[in-house]
Amino acid sequence: MTGQVRTVDGRVAGRRGQATRQKLLDCLGEMLSTSPYRDVKVIDVARKAGTSPATFYQYFPDVEGAVLELAxxxxxxxxxxxxxxxxxxxxxxxxxxxxxxxxxxxxxxxxxxxxxxxxxxxxxxxxxxxxxxxxxxxxxxxxxxxxxxxxxxxxxxxxxxxxxxxxxxxxxxxxxxxxxxxxxxxxxxxxxxxxxxxxxxxxxxxxxxxxxxxx
Amino acid sequence: MTGQVRTVDGRVAGRRGQATRQKLLDCLGEMLSTSPYRDVKVIDVARKAGTSPATFYQYFPDVEGAVLELAxxxxxxxxxxxxxxxxxxxxxxxxxxxxxxxxxxxxxxxxxxxxxxxxxxxxxxxxxxxxxxxxxxxxxxxxxxxxxxxxxxxxxxxxxxxxxxxxxxxxxxxxxxxxxxxxxxxxxxxxxxxxxxxxxxxxxxxxxxxxxxxx
DNA sequence: ACTTGTCCTGTCATGCCGTCAGCTTACCGA
DNA sequence: TCGGTAAGCTGACGGCATGACAGGACAAGT
Incomplete structure (x- = not known):
């Protein structure tokens, strides 16, 4: 029903990809609980997840998009x-x-x-x-x-x-x-x-x- | 009781200054009601008020500071x-x-x-x-x-x-x-x-x- | 006209955003 | 075993917002 998890550019995400994606989500959730929403930056989330900002944009259109996912x-x-x-x-x-x-x-x-x-x-x-x-x-x-x-x-x-x-x-x-x-x-x-x-x-x-x- | 309105660098604001300041506040209020808080940028507020971003920073430390004022x-x-x-x-x-x-x-x-x-x-x-x-x-x-x-x-x-x-x-x-x-x-x-x-x-x-x- | 202090802006260094090309890695069939 | 292919990641870049400064414009008083 949920179909497959896809990257922004349309590729299907495999095991590794899903893991990174999830890690980004986890880190985002953590950041949201420690700093004001307005101040949550893509670069911080990426750094915290041990990856690069570009990777973030592969899985989410922007911060809001990722938050929607968490929600x-x-x-x-x-x-x-x-x-x-x-x-x-x-x-x-x-x-x-x-x-x-x-x-x-x-x-x-x-x-x-x-x-x-x-x-x-x-x-x-x-x-x-x-x-x-x-x-x-x-x-x-x-x-x-x-x-x-x-x-x-x-x-x-x-x-x-x-x-x-x-x-x-x-x-x-x-x-x-x-x-x-x-x-x-x-x-x-x-x-x-x-x-x-x-x-x-x-x-x-x-x-x-x-x-x-x-x- | 409120004392005098002061700029960020400590000068007292005169007539003209207060007017600009108020105009910035008004424009900020308007922006807040038309676009999401997270997306309100100093440059937009300044542009809307017919002034420059630098002027904004003379009266408020940041967007949040100005919002506090409005509040x-x-x-x-x-x-x-x-x-x-x-x-x-x-x-x-x-x-x-x-x-x-x-x-x-x-x-x-x-x-x-x-x-x-x-x-x-x-x-x-x-x-x-x-x-x-x-x-x-x-x-x-x-x-x-x-x-x-x-x-x-x-x-x-x-x-x-x-x-x-x-x-x-x-x-x-x-x-x-x-x-x-x-x-x-x-x-x-x-x-x-x-x-x-x-x-x-x-x-x-x-x-x-x-x-x-x-x- | 001159001085004084307020007010505004041009400019600059910094840092984040969002995108792309291209490199590395994993998987799979022959 | 060995390419081939697609997934996964990143360095680098133009663009823009931020925030600081110094200097010029302006009003008001003398």
């Missing part, structure tokens, strides 16, 4: 986030557990991939469709599942029918993503990591069911 | 956002109005300054303290007021005392900022602009008071 990899893993919401009951205690698991899964995923997610967020916010698509891919599955959950609660009359389930779910997911992105920020603010999770779960539960979780 | 300007305006929350009653109908006004004010502020706010967000997420400080300055006033509101509700027993008011307020504000940043994203997703506001107000009201707003 795609991550998005595949992110698809698993659906499992955090799908087929979960939002009633009673299990509802509380559902929101807690969702929050926990989200935060740890973000912590793991924070460097690339920052760049993806920026690209998406700047209107780049390719980045936006990737962001969707990650958030969409969660959002859709959450949307269904909200609809169910609407059917039970717990949430006003005038409210758009997609808007609620989307806002909640955006909240999770934003808080996750600024996790470090919160703590230098006096809010401890440990205080964050319960509050988020509480908010998510409220948003989905319209009710506070049981103690 | 500071914006932050001053953002301080007014406090008025949206301070001294508001969260009881009954007026509580519903409070959350609506907050959401509306927030979204429009973000819409107005989206280009710079994107960069500030990125800088803050990347851990740059200067950007983080600015982000705080804007969000802090709102967050603090919201925190107080949450505390009041806690005193009335409507919100679990175990929850950290700062974490709740911070999360809500993060949600507003995130949704505002991706306003355009939502609509290409099938969620209309008009659906967003009521859902957000509903969530904010729920988060602050623990109760649904009256119809």
């Amino acid at each position: 795609e990899e991550m998005a595949k893993e992110g698809a698993n986030l659906t499992d955090l919401v799908a087929d979960r009951s939002w009633a009673g205690k299990s509802g509380a557990a559902a929101s807690e698991d969702l929050v926990e899964g989200f935060l740890s995923f973000w912590r793991k991939h924070d460097a690339i997610l920052r760049v993806v967020d920026l690209g998406a916010a700047e209107g780049d469709k390719r980045f936006y698509k990737i962001r969707m891919k990650i958030l969409n599955s969660v959002t859709n599942s959450l949307t269904d959950a909200v609809k169910e609660q609407q059917a039970k009359g717990r949430i006003d029918d005038d409210l758009n389930p997609g808007a609620i779910a989307g806002s909640l997911v955006a909240m999770l993503a934003a808080v996750a992105a600024h996790q470090k920020g919160f703590q230098s603010w006096g809010v401890k990591q440990a205080d964050l999770r319960p509050s988020l779960s509480w908010l998510v539960h409220l948003g989905v069911t319209g009710r506070k979780p049981p103690k | 500071e300007e914006m932050a001053k305006e953002g301080a007014n956002l406090t008025d949206l929350v301070a001294d508001r009653s969260w009881a009954g109908k007026s509580g519903a109005a409070a959350s609506e006004d907050l959401v509306e004010g927030f979204l429009s502020f973000w819409r107005k300054h989206d280009a710079i706010l994107r960069v500030v967000d990125l800088g803050a997420a990347e851990g740059d303290k200067r950007f983080y400080k600015i982000r705080m300055k804007i969000l802090n006033s709102v967050t603090n007021s919201l925190t107080d509101a949450v505390k009041e509700q806690q005193a009335k027993g409507r919100i679990d005392d175990d929850l950290n008011p700062g974490a709740i307020a911070g999360s809500l504000v993060a949600m507003l900022a995130a949704v505002a940043a991706h306003q355009k994203g939502f609509q290409s997703w099938g969620v209309k602009q008009a659906d967003l506001r009521p859902s957000l107000s509903w969530l904010v009201h729920l988060g602050v008071t623990g109760r649904k707003p009256p119809k």
